[in-house]
Amino acid sequence: MRDVAIIGVGMGRRWGRYEGSLIEMMAEASLDAIEDADTDQIDALFVANMGAGRINNQTALGSALIDYLNLFPAVGASIENGPASGGTAARIGYMAIASGIHDCVMVTGGEKMRVAPGPVVTDFIATMSHPQAEYIYGITFPALGAMLARIYFNKYGVTSEDLARIAIKNHTNGLKNPHAHIQQKITMEGILTSREAKINNPIIADPLHLYDMCPVTDGAASIIMCSMEKAQEISEKPLIRLAGTGQGMDTMAVHEREDPTFLKAVTHASDQAFSMAELKRENIDFAEVHNAFEILELAELESAGFFERGKAHLAVRNGETEIFGRFPVNPSGGLKARGHPVGATGVAQLCELVWQLRGEAGERQIPNNPKHAYAVNFGGFGNNVVVTILSRV
Amino acid sequence: MVEKVPIGYKCLNCGEVHYPKHGRCLQCKHRDFEEVELPSEGSLVTYTILKAPPTGIDKSSLILGIIDLGEVRYTGQLELEPEDVQLGMKLKAVWRKVRVIDGKSVSGFVWTHP
Numbered sequence A: 001m002r003d004v005a006i007i008g009v010g011m012g013r014r015w016g017r018y019e020g021s022l023i024e025m026m027a028e029a030s031l032d033a034i035e036d037a038d039t040d041q042i043d044a045l046f047v048a049n050m051g052a053g054r055i056n057n058q059t060a061l062g063s064a065l066i067d068y069l070n071l072f073p074a075v076g077a078s079i080e081n082g083p084a085s086g087g088t089a090a091r092i093g094y095m096a097i098a099s100g101i102h103d104c105v106m107v108t109g110g111e112k113m114r115v116a117p118g119p120v121v122t123d124f125i126a127t128m129s130h131p132q133a134e135y136i137y138g139i140t141f142p143a144l145g146a147m148l149a150r151i152y153f154n155k156y157g158v159t160s161e162d163l164a165r166i167a168i169k170n171h172t173n174g175l176k177n178p179h180a181h182i183q184q185k186i187t188m189e190g191i192l193t194s195r196e197a198k199i200n201n202p203i204i205a206d207p208l209h210l211y212d213m214c215p216v217t218d219g220a221a222s223i224i225m226c227s228m229e230k231a232q233e234i235s236e237k238p239l240i241r242l243a244g245t246g247q248g249m250d251t252m253a254v255h256e257r258e259d260p261t262f263l264k265a266v267t268h269a270s271d272q273a274f275s276m277a278e279l280k281r282e283n284i285d286f287a288e289v290h291n292a293f294e295i296l297e298l299a300e301l302e303s304a305g306f307f308e309r310g311k312a313h314l315a316v317r318n319g320e321t322e323i324f325g326r327f328p329v330n331p332s333g334g335l336k337a338r339g340h341p342v343g344a345t346g347v348a349q350l351c352e353l354v355w356q357l358r359g360e361a362g363e364r365q366i367p368n369n370p371k372h373a374y375a376v377n378f379g380g381f382g383n384n385v386v387v388t389i390l391s392r393v
Numbered sequence B: 001m002v003e004k005v006p007i008g009y010k011c012l013n014c015g016e017v018h019y020p021k022h023g024r025c026l027q028c029k030h031r032d033f034e035e036v037e038l039p040s041e042g043s044l045v046t047y048t049i050l051k052a053p054p055t056g057i058d059k060s061s062l063i064l065g066i067i068d069l070g071e072v073r074y075t076g077q078l079e080l081e082p083e084d085v086q087l088g089m090k091l092k093a094v095w096r097k098v099r100v101i102d103g104k105s106v107s108g109f110v111w112t113h114p
Helices: A022-037 A052-056 A061-068 A085-098 A118-126 A139-155 A160-174 A190-194 A226-233 A263-276 A294-303 A312-317 A343-359
Strands: A006-008 A044-049 A075-079 A104-110 A203-206 A218-225 A240-249 A286-288 A372-379 A384-392 B006-010 B031-036 B039-050 B064-069 B073-078 B090-101 B104-112
Touching: A006 A022, A006 A085, A006 A226, A006 A343, A022 A061, A022 A104, A022 A218, A044 A085, A044 A139, A044 A343, A052 A118, A052 A294, A061 A075, A075 A085, A085 A104, A085 A218, A085 A240, A085 A343, A085 A384, A104 A294, A104 A343, A118 A139, A139 A203, A139 A294, A139 A384, A139 B039, A139 B064, A160 A190, A160 A312, A218 A226, A218 A343, A240 A263, A240 A343, A263 A286, A263 A372, A263 A384, A286 A343, A294 A312, A312 B073, B031 B090, B039 B073, B064 B090, B073 B090
Parallel strands: A044 A075, A044 A104, A286 A372, B073 B104
Antiparallel strands: A006 A218, A006 A240, A104 A218, A203 B039, A240 A384, A372 A384, B006 B031, B039 B064, B039 B090, B064 B073, B090 B104
């Protein structure tokens, strides 16, 4: 297999609410990636999106974006894999280049979610759950996050304060990220301990509060990958190698898992990616993790093998996961602050990894020239997970 | 009228009981199953009180939980007062209308005091 490099990344304008069309939004991110890579000579485009057929009345987005941006003769397709669509599309792009079928691939993820009312968005996300065993009962993803959190609280002594600490850290990082949807400083008093906190930060799915969850966001992100050989020829940026990719699965119904706090798919996907990259956990300088709910930041870090089970919250208490900590997590602000337009998230994680590894992350730059970075893109409620490891060459 | 009880799907090759239904056994990949009646009482593994129920549920607050029936677990709605819910508590399944989906009323198991 050939080595693959990421030579261009882009996210368009700041995430939040986008007034134009889904295709226009994805086009802006794609053009940023083209400008960053300084080439539009791509052979294929994979578009990552989950719900446009349902909430934007548009399907076959790969064809639409190639047409809109005149990327002809590039070929393309849409990839739908729930919230892991972005990571999956990047993985497919990697396969296409590594195998020699294509030389240069663009992967653009996007989701325009704010057109639909809140309950409709929540329900569209819930269509990933098991139709007969979960969906009919009104299971929502916040409900699944809350049921996971309750077991964590009971089993490992994690508290609402711990989740609030993670939210505060991610908001602090988001304030330094010009792409982040949520740019708001929050404090423990404001969201948990003061009298006003009950109004500012109500319980949504007990024990989870509003600030334990990601917002509903419009956004897009794009990367351009090519063979390492071609990257060495055409790219003037620091070369970033896609060193490892992995994907893991688990049962669809959460109640069928032996231990619902153990995210087996995260472990499997991580093991594959580390083995391929020939790296150990301690070689990783920072991580972007899929914190649709802050409890997932803990559960994923543990299931990925960065912390012992039931111990990640202790590292958070010690400040280890802050930008200047021992092991920074979600320097972008993660899904909590950057936002979570589902199809875009996995691609945006890779954009952040590239910016940090190149030393281009501005105010949120992780110090000491990070060399190896990890991203986990969590699909379903953990039944389909993609892990990517990038390394600066 | 006979009370509906929770059903599991027992693999006719290895005996593993599943819920929900799978096309092939999660243990041995065998394709034939028989429906078996499960105990209608179990204990509460985890729960949430959802203040933002999705479309098709005409309530401002909905309690959802996972119930352990021994061989398998069920996910379902809880018909309890929020202050009465406790981890590990015993619950019994009753058959109720649970949600309206695409204009049609859908029934399922709701869990309440035995």
